[in-house]
Amino acid sequence: MHPYLLLGASLSLASQASAACTRAQLQDAVTAYINAQASGQVSTITALASSSINYTENDAVLDITKGVLAQPITIDFNRSMLDTTQCATFTELTAATSKHPYVIHTRMLFADDKIATMQSVVTDDGDWAFNATGHLAWTKQEKWDPIPEAKRDSRDVIKAAGDAYLDSWGDGSVKVPYGTPCARLEGGSYTGGGSRASANTCKMPQFPQPFKITNRRYVIDEEIGGLDIFNNFPFIEKTKPDGTPSSNFIRVEGGSIRYIHEATACATRNCGR
Known part of the structure; x- marks a missing residue:
């Protein structure tokens, strides 16, 4: 099998x-x-x-x-x-x-x-x-404190925000509920902080070809508005066009994405890029 x-x-x-x-x-x-x-x-x-x-x-x-x-x-x-x-x-x-x-x-x-x-x-x-x-x-600078119970998003809202983010990688027309501010930590590269921490700092660039993020596996914690999606990220690793192991750890506040952490494993150095 x-x-x-x-x-x-x-x-x-x-x-x-x-x-x-x-x-x-x-x-x-x-x-x-x-x-x-x-x-x-x-x-x-x-x-x-x-x-x-x-x-x-x-x-x-x-x-x-x-x-x-x-x-x-x-x-x-x-x-x-x-x-x-x-x-x-x-x-x-x-x-x-x-x-x-x-x-x-x-x-x-x-x-x-x-x-x-x-x-x-x-x-x-x-x-x-x-x-x-x-x-x-x-x-260490980010705040992922528990969200007051009355202000917590439902599991469905948190999951939908994360799915929209991953869907947007292969389809630029997908609307993602980015917060203002929003910050993305990709490996060790930060696309937020200070005056740059707007919603646009989390928006992914349009990839040159359409694709779908597959093999999604979820963990959701409503108390901190947290979601992680294990997935197989296509395109990025040249030797694995169908997908390489990746994880996206996301914080959702009031239905909008506040933080994103991405960890992606490469089969070749820097995924051959």
Whole structure:
């Protein structure tokens, strides 16, 4: 079976088997994940995982004990989302001062109170616009505070904003609800801040050919207006025209996009661009 089909089947089964979960339970798992990555002690997270956990890095299925999780890294900053509706979490790790710098996006899905799936987009030197120092500097300046309950957007509104953004990459006619201001952190490159932080700073340029962003996988947290979409980004990687692993971490406030963080893995340095 094609690995994407196998992955999709796994996620479907995980979703069907998921039991109700609380923010406290999900936060405990996120804390264990961060501690595991900082120490390189995989057992910290496998203690909470299913014995048949599906573990992938950049869409490649790996033995969890042989991936980046087994490598201790210095984590300078982290930010997470907790999705109690589908029992899932998302965490962005910034490791700028580590011996090996990284920016890592990880989503975890739970079934029967165990981590059933872990997927990471792992970016480092040579990946699209990678600059962990720049990423750290900018992300620390952003405010992703909890949104007062009366002002929170629904899951549908948050998801629609993220989908419109991804749809606009291949179709410039799609209207995206960019906020004013809006800032995009692409690798380590920031397209906002100061007097430049207008809605236009988030607008993507028109690509030379139409395409669709496929294999979208979501984590949504209404409390912080957060959304992450794991996807396969076509066009950008010359050796993978059908798509390379990418993740877009988005903050939505009042129906409008405030922040976007993109992490995209390249098969060739700078995706051959």
